[in-house]
Amino acid sequence: MAVGPLARAGPGERATRSPRGLRPREPEDVLGTPERSQGTEGEEVRTVVRPEEIESIPLASLSEPFGPFLPHFVGEALRCGGQVRLAVVDGVVRGLYLDHPADFEGSVFAGDRAVATLLARTGGAAAVFSEFDLAPDSEPFSIFRCALPTEIGGHRFQHPVRVAGAADRPAIVELMRSVYGHVDARWVETMPEPAELAFVVDGSEGLAGVAWANRIGAAGRLHSLTVRPRHRRSGVGSDLLFARLAWLGTAGARSAISEISARSPGSIAIAERGGMRPAGRIFRSARPL
Numbered sequence: 001m002a003v004g005p006l007a008r009a010g011p012g013e014r015a016t017r018s019p020r021g022l023r024p025r026e027p028e029d030v031l032g033t034p035e036r037s038q039g040t041e042g043e044e045v046r047t048v049v050r051p052e053e054i055e056s057i058p059l060a061s062l063s064e065p066f067g068p069f070l071p072h073f074v075g076e077a078l079r080c081g082g083q084v085r086l087a088v089v090d091g092v093v094r095g096l097y098l099d100h101p102a103d104f105e106g107s108v109f110a111g112d113r114a115v116a117t118l119l120a121r122t123g124g125a126a127a128v129f130s131e132f133d134l135a136p137d138s139e140p141f142s143i144f145r146c147a148l149p150t151e152i153g154g155h156r157f158q159h160p161v162r163v164a165g166a167a168d169r170p171a172i173v174e175l176m177r178s179v180y181g182h183v184d185a186r187w188v189e190t191m192p193e194p195a196e197l198a199f200v201v202d203g204s205e206g207l208a209g210v211a212w213a214n215r216i217g218a219a220g221r222l223h224s225l226t227v228r229p230r231h232r233r234s235g236v237g238s239d240l241l242f243a244r245l246a247w248l249g250t251a252g253a254r255s256a257i258s259e260i261s262a263r264s265p266g267s268i269a270i271a272e273r274g275g276m277r278p279a280g281r282i283f284r285s286a287r288p289l
């Protein structure tokens, strides 16, 4: 959760469906349109309005770390009323842009900076995540990675962690709103899903913490680790990390990634405790002009 996903007032683990926002947007800002816009010669930006439109496109080649997750991200963005665009250069798809309407942050997946810049400019989001730093003062995020299954025997759980069910949706939204401000409730409308689970720790009043794990085949991704301030530094974040790694390993994932801001020492410490190590970078940049 969460490209959006994003010292940052957002989650230390980047959320694809990041709840961090700068301004509310009007609905017409965020609905996809079937129109096509032309870049320079041979370049075209196409708006995707249905998940089926990307089924035959080899999106995985657009990003090594995120490739397996891109169809899932597209489906989620469209489900939540977000924007999805493809950059087509000389007839070949070279880049993907997506956002969620409540995120105010978009994500670009492209093999080269020029295509990433072209796509980032077309979006309505105030900031974009990309493997390229697209504007001055970008915020770097490390992509932490570990192999799975991982040995979690050395971790002593301090809190019961459970998989969230549909009945937990209001409490998850309440927790995330209390930490991040506005959060789109559509984010959790379809949870739990086989490919993506939320894990929670109960607190005395409401949830103490929540975090997501997404598995696509052998690829796992952790996102949106959030602990209520009064429950911090009591091991909730660590327990949520180890529980998610354990589930991913059992479910068949062979690796896990998590994008973590360089400005989030807590999330970095937790990931390192879990055996995750930096294996790449992305940047959160202001939308390039």
Ligand SMILES: CC(C)(COP(=O)(O)OP(=O)(O)OC[C@H]1O[C@@H](n2cnc3c(N)ncnc32)[C@H](O)[C@@H]1OP(=O)(O)O)[C@@H](O)C(=O)NCCC(=O)NCCS
Residues within 6 Å of the ligand: 007, 008, 009, 010, 011, 012, 013, 225, 226, 227, 228, 231, 232, 233, 234, 235, 236, 237, 238, 239, 263, 264, 265, 266, 267, 269, 270
């Ligand atoms: C990051 C976050 C998930 C940590 O959750 P948590 O439940 O407090 O984490 P844990 O108690 O498991 O902490 C494990 C270890 O991580 C490190 N750690 C946690 N928070 C830290 C912080 N703010 N600064 C530095 N190290 C930190 C410590 O080494 C800690 O071990 P210790 O308490 O024995 O010293 C929580 O602070 C959170 O939800 N933040 C969301 C908002 C956010 O990311 N803000 C970033 C602001 S810079």
